[in-house]
Amino acid sequence: MTTTPRERAEAAARExxxxxxxxxxxxxxxxxxxxVRVIHWTIFSSxxxxxxxxFYIGTPYLSVGSDPRFVMxxxxxxxxxxxxxxxxxxxxxxxWAFTGNKxxxxxxxxxxSKARRQNAWAGFRYYTFLTRTPPPGAGHxxxxxxxxxxxxxxxxxxxxxxxxxxxLEAGGAPSALFGWVFAVLPIPWVRFVHHxxxxxxxxxxxxxxxxxxxxxxxxxxxxxxxxFTGWKRLPADRL
Amino acid sequence: MLETDTRRDSIVESLLARGxxxxxxxEFCAATTAILALPVTYEARIAEALExxxxxxxxxxxxxxxAGNSESFLRARDPGxxxxxxxxxxxxxxxTIMAAAGHQAEAAREEAIARGGHxxxxxxxxxxxxxxxxxxxxxxxxxxxxAETVQGAAAVINTGTCSAYGGIPAAAPNPTGAVGVPELxxxxxxxxxxxxxxxxxxxxxxxxxxxxxxxxxxxxxxGRPLFAYGERIHDHCERRAHFDAGQFALEWGDEGxxxxxxxxxxxxxxxxxxxxxxxxxxxxxxxxPIGAGHGCVGCSEPFFWDTMTPIYGRLPAPPGxxxxxxxxxxxxxxxxxxxxxFGAHGVAKAVxxxxxxxxxxxxxxxxxxxxxxxxxxxxxxx
Numbered sequence: 001m002t003t004t005p006r007e008r009a010e011a012a013a014r015e016x017x018x019x020x021x022x023x024x025x026x027x028x029x030x031x032x033x034x035x036v037r038v039i040h041w042t043i044f045s046s047x048x049x050x051x052x053x054x055f056y057i058g059t060p061y062l063s064v065g066s067d068p069r070f071v072m073x074x075x076x077x078x079x080x081x082x083x084x085x086x087x088x089x090x091x092x093x094x095x096w097a098f099t100g101n102k103x104x105x106x107x108x109x110x111x112x113s114k115a116r117r118q119n120a121w122a123g124f125r126y127y128t129f130l131t132r133t134p135p136p137g138a139g140h141x142x143x144x145x146x147x148x149x150x151x152x153x154x155x156x157x158x159x160x161x162x163x164x165x166x167x168l169e170a171g172g173a174p175s176a177l178f179g180w181v182f183a184v185l186p187i188p189w190v191r192f193v194h195h196x197x198x199x200x201x202x203x204x205x206x207x208x209x210x211x212x213x214x215x216x217x218x219x220x221x222x223x224x225x226x227x228f229t230g231w232k233r234l235p236a237d238r239l
Numbered sequence: 240m241l242e243t244d245t246r247r248d249s250i251v252e253s254l255l256a257r258g259x260x261x262x263x264x265x266e267f268c269a270a271t272t273a274i275l276a277l278p279v280t281y282e283a284r285i286a287e288a289l290e291x292x293x294x295x296x297x298x299x300x301x302x303x304x305x306a307g308n309s310e311s312f313l314r315a316r317d318p319g320x321x322x323x324x325x326x327x328x329x330x331x332x333x334x335t336i337m338a339a340a341g342h343q344a345e346a347a348r349e350e351a352i353a354r355g356g357h358x359x360x361x362x363x364x365x366x367x368x369x370x371x372x373x374x375x376x377x378x379x380x381x382x383x384x385x386a387e388t389v390q391g392a393a394a395v396i397n398t399g400t401c402s403a404y405g406g407i408p409a410a411a412p413n414p415t416g417a418v419g420v421p422e423l424x425x426x427x428x429x430x431x432x433x434x435x436x437x438x439x440x441x442x443x444x445x446x447x448x449x450x451x452x453x454x455x456x457x458x459x460x461x462g463r464p465l466f467a468y469g470e471r472i473h474d475h476c477e478r479r480a481h482f483d484a485g486q487f488a489l490e491w492g493d494e495g496x497x498x499x500x501x502x503x504x505x506x507x508x509x510x511x512x513x514x515x516x517x518x519x520x521x522x523x524x525x526x527x528p529i530g531a532g533h534g535c536v537g538c539s540e541p542f543f544w545d546t547m548t549p550i551y552g553r554l555p556a557p558p559g560x561x562x563x564x565x566x567x568x569x570x571x572x573x574x575x576x577x578x579x580x581f582g583a584h585g586v587a588k589a590v591x592x593x594x595x596x597x598x599x600x601x602x603x604x605x606x607x608x609x610x611x612x613x614x615x616x617x618x619x620x621x
Contacts, residue, residue, distance in 0.1 A: 058553065059567055060504060063495060064485040071485030127584070129591055168471055168510070183460065186546040187511040188537075192554050192566060199570025203577040210581040214588060 103139030304363025368416025507534030
């Protein structure tokens with residue numbers, strides 16, 4: 001392609017005027033479509049509920065005394081409910097990775113193309129202080145995308161171990177579909193992994209928020225607000 | 240009974256000969272029907288089967304064991320039922336309780352094998368390391384004895400966790416290479432009655448099931464009969480209401496413990512263990528571990544001991560951190576260290592930014608001037 005960045009932005013605007021607003025040398029792009037944002041915040045809020053209730057279930061720090069409040073019963077009910085919301089959000093995001101716009105597609109998370117590999121290398125150099133320039137791109141940089149793939153893997157393990165543990169009590173479909181987990185890992189170790197992933201998830205949250213703030217101050221593309229509004233403003237050649 | 244008599248009595252004949260009344264016999268049939276979770280109408284069918292069935296020959300092998308399952312076997316409920324249990328079976332070989340010794344004893348085992356159709360009960364794990372030298376009887380290794388004895392057998396019943404899954408002898412580092420019987424036996428139906436020890440009611444019920452239906456009971460994924468191991472201890476625990484209410488014993492002898500609250504925080508493995516202890520109980524139905532105020536240790540699960548320790552901790556100890564470090568501490572440490580690490584990274588990035596200039600050029604350059612201009616000029620317009 002021998003077009004200028006400006007021409008590319010205009011072409012993109014013609015294709016989908018709702019998503020791209022071209023300004024002098026700069027474009028404002030709706031990078032994150034509504035489903036992506038809704039799924040993001042659904043995952044976040046369900047993870048908060050799951051972690052709070054899950055920590056209580058694993059380590060019941062309250063013993064309610066002689067006036068029972070059914071605390072554990074409610075904690076477990078909330079945990080199970082939030083778990084199904086979480087699973088629905090993860091499934092929806094996987095579907096959206098094949099139906100959404102180019103910044104939400106599956107190939108953003110798997111650095112297999114040459115361009116994505118180069119982008120990952122650029123990201124690595126940025127994080128290791130070898131350069132001040134953050135990796136280019138409008139959506140996830142390749143390193144961030146790969147991180148989300150690891151997070152997805154953690155979430156899948158979390159769902160499998162969680163459903164297997166639900167099957168212990170509920171029997172039925174969870175037991176039939178996920179009972180095999182206990183052939184791989186004995187029950188206490190399944191719990192162990194389930195607890196450990198909760199903690200590594202919060203380790204990820206720390207990293208995720210930090211990197212978002214870092215990149216936002218570095219690029220000034222409105223990265224933080226983009227997860228609420230969907231829009232980013234960036235140079236047209238980064239599209 | 241323990242002499243090697245070749246005459247095969249019917250069960251009911253020998254019961255009557257031993258002074259067990261018909262009423263007592265029917266009570267036993269009713270209790271066994273309940274243990275097997277069968278409809279009450281099966282009571283008659285069981286009674287009929289036991290009246291007509293020949294006493295099955297039982298060969299009881301002990302390998303790397305503590306004889307705890309033999310203890311359990313001999314302490315069946317009360318004398319009347321003990322008689323029944325012992326009389327349902329023709330125990331032709333049992334090292335601990337047989338009168339014969341030496342060559343006579345081995346001859347009894349060989350005779351039973353020669354007749355065929357016998358039930359082999361195994362107690363204890365089988366060592367496989369170093370040619371099986373860790374357990375030999377009469378010059379033969381446990382593995383050899385097992386292989387010989389299961390020839391022509393109708394079924395193998397593993398009593399206790401050791402013979403089912405290796406149990407305590409197989410706990411890390413497993414110096415004797417101990418394994419459970421199912422790993423060594425093929426071609427003969429095998430059923431596992433794990434527990435430390437197994438509950439004799441479940442052994443009796445398994446044998447009665449075999450006599451009544453001609454087959455071993457249906458089992459779960461790890462070879463345990465569903466009638467005895469189909470339900471989780473936690474779900475049938477008398478303290479479960481305290482769990483749901485959030486009432487926990489926090490220390491031995493504290494208020495919660497004295498009031499019989501849930502032992503979850505004391506490391507109870509009831510949530511990870513399948514067994515009918517809460518309903519069947521022990522010592523003739525008098526009590527059971529959780530009823531007596533101690534948490535379940537998960538003795539009837541595969542990989543007991545390794546996966547169920549620490550006994551007084553909720554989860555296995557994180558490998559490499561020592562037994563006193565909990566997973567939650569390590570988890571909080573993971574989050575804390577991540578925060579520290581990225582905090583330091585942020586400071587370093589700020590310093591790098593302040594110094595300005597690029598150490599190295601990126602291969603993919605972006606037009607940062609356009610970005611700056613764009614946001615400055617168009618800021619707030621959208």
